[in-house]
Amino acid sequence: MKVPKRLQPLIDDGLIDVVESQLMSGKEAQVFVVISHGERRCAKVFKEAKQRSFKQAVQYQEGRRERNSRRSRAMAKKTRYGQKEQEQAWLNAEVDALYRLAAADVRVPQPYGFIDGVLLMEMISDAEGLTAPRLDDVILSPEQAREYYAKILRDVVKMLCAGLVHGDLSEFNVLLAADGPVIIDLPQAVDAAGNNSAEWMFERDVDNMRRYFGRFAPELLGTDYGKEIWALYEAGELHPESRLTGCFEHDTGTVDVNELMSVIDDVREEEAYRQGRRNRSDEPGVEEAAEEWRESQRER
Numbered sequence: 001m002k003v004p005k006r007l008q009p010l011i012d013d014g015l016i017d018v019v020e021s022q023l024m025s026g027k028e029a030q031v032f033v034v035i036s037h038g039e040r041r042c043a044k045v046f047k048e049a050k051q052r053s054f055k056q057a058v059q060y061q062e063g064r065r066e067r068n069s070r071r072s073r074a075m076a077k078k079t080r081y082g083q084k085e086q087e088q089a090w091l092n093a094e095v096d097a098l099y100r101l102a103a104a105d106v107r108v109p110q111p112y113g114f115i116d117g118v119l120l121m122e123m124i125s126d127a128e129g130l131t132a133p134r135l136d137d138v139i140l141s142p143e144q145a146r147e148y149y150a151k152i153l154r155d156v157v158k159m160l161c162a163g164l165v166h167g168d169l170s171e172f173n174v175l176l177a178a179d180g181p182v183i184i185d186l187p188q189a190v191d192a193a194g195n196n197s198a199e200w201m202f203e204r205d206v207d208n209m210r211r212y213f214g215r216f217a218p219e220l221l222g223t224d225y226g227k228e229i230w231a232l233y234e235a236g237e238l239h240p241e242s243r244l245t246g247c248f249e250h251d252t253g254t255v256d257v258n259e260l261m262s263v264i265d266d267v268r269e270e271e272a273y274r275q276g277r278r279n280r281s282d283e284p285g286v287e288e289a290a291e292e293w294r295e296s297q298r299e300r
Contacts, residue, residue, distance in 0.1 A: 006045045007032065009116060016043065016120075023131060028187060033131075036120060041112065044119040094187040095119060097164060104162040105240070106155045107182050127178040135171035135181065135212060145216035151180050152209050153225055156202070158240050159183075160233050165190050165198050169205035171212040192233070199230055224248040 003011060003019050010016040018035040023042065025031075032043045098111040098121065110122040124132040140148065152174070159166065166173075166189055173185035192198045206226030214221035223246035231248065232238040 004030070004032065004045065006116070006118060007034070007043060010043070010118060010120075013115075015113065015115065019043075028185075033123065034120075036112070040123045042109070042121050042123050044121065046117045046119070093189060094185075097186040097189040100162055100164065101159060101183075101186075104158050106158045106162070107151075107177075107180065108186070109182065109184060124175045124177045124182050124184075126176065132175040132177045132182065135174045135176055138176055140213070140216045142217040145213040145220065148176075148181050149209060149213040149217070149220055152183075152213075153206070153229075153244065154240070155181075155183060156206060156209075157229055157238065157242060157244075160192055160202065160229065161238060161240055163192050165192050165195070165202045166205050167201045170208040174209075202230055203227060222246075 001019055001021055007016060007019055011019075016034045016036050017038075020033040020035065020040070023031040023033050027047075029044050029046045032045065034041055034043045036043075092114070095111060095114040098108055098119075101108045102110055109124055112120040112122070114120070126132045135148075156166070156169070166183065166186065168185065168188050169183065173183070175182045175184055190198050190201060192202070195201075203226035206229070210220055210223060210225070225244060225246050227248040228244060228246065229238065229242075232242055
């Protein structure tokens with residue numbers, strides 16, 4: 001096929017030998033089948049921000065750390081430079097997540113490099129060597145549903161142990177390869193410890209998978225792996241080989257309202273005290289007087 005403009009630099013640099021065909025075009029990117037170093041691989045060409053329909057929700061970006069202070073300030077102020085850097089950070093998130101999860105033995109496409117907004121990665125194929133279908137496009141036997149659900153659960157546990165939550169996991173971003181399910185599409189992956197919505201997103205991911213596989217094995221609908229796994233994570237007891245039961249005992253105890261209000265009042269009083277000290281320190285002459293006192297102490 002005609003070489004897309006965004007892929008031409010990779011051909012010029014010898015990273016891609018041939019562009020065979022376009023595999024898909026979505027809201028985030030276009031994916032092409034290419035030959036690279038003698039192997040059939042995928043080239044994911046991310047669309048520019050103005051061409052994409054997916055919104056970079058603040059909910060997903062919370063907890064992502066930016067080491068460069070100048071870049072961080074520009075991103076916060078939404079300057080032109082900051083918006084450009086925010087866009088680059090969003091694109092880098094999927095690449096970083098792929099490398100991190102591949103190292104943690106999560107079944108994701110193996111990444112081979114990220115150059116000028118193009119991600120080179122493993123081509124996921126089915127048992128016949130054809131492009132692997134999405135889970136949404138297949139019909140499973142009850143045995144397959146149970147087997148694949150167990151595999152997905154193991155992978156989300158490994159992801160969580162690696163500190164990440166997919167954030168948008170469903171049958172639409174899992175491919176069925178010859179060796180089982182492969183998790184894809186990770187630009188919205190969130191930091192498990194740094195994002196206040198991580199628990200909710202994780203449980204939603206697991207529940208999406210439970211509902212999907214439950215179509216073919218209805219007994220799976222009665223499981224509660226999401227809350228069980230997160231409870232182990234919060235307790236510091238989760239590891240890749242944790243034994244899971246699918247059962248979770250929900251807390252049905254009543255809340256002591258008086259005790260709760262007492263805690264809230266204590267917090268309010270502490271905050272009022274801090275605000276009072278801050279306001280007093282802003283009064284004219286306070287800092288000068290404090291400095292004079294420190295100077296007199298040094299002279300003694």
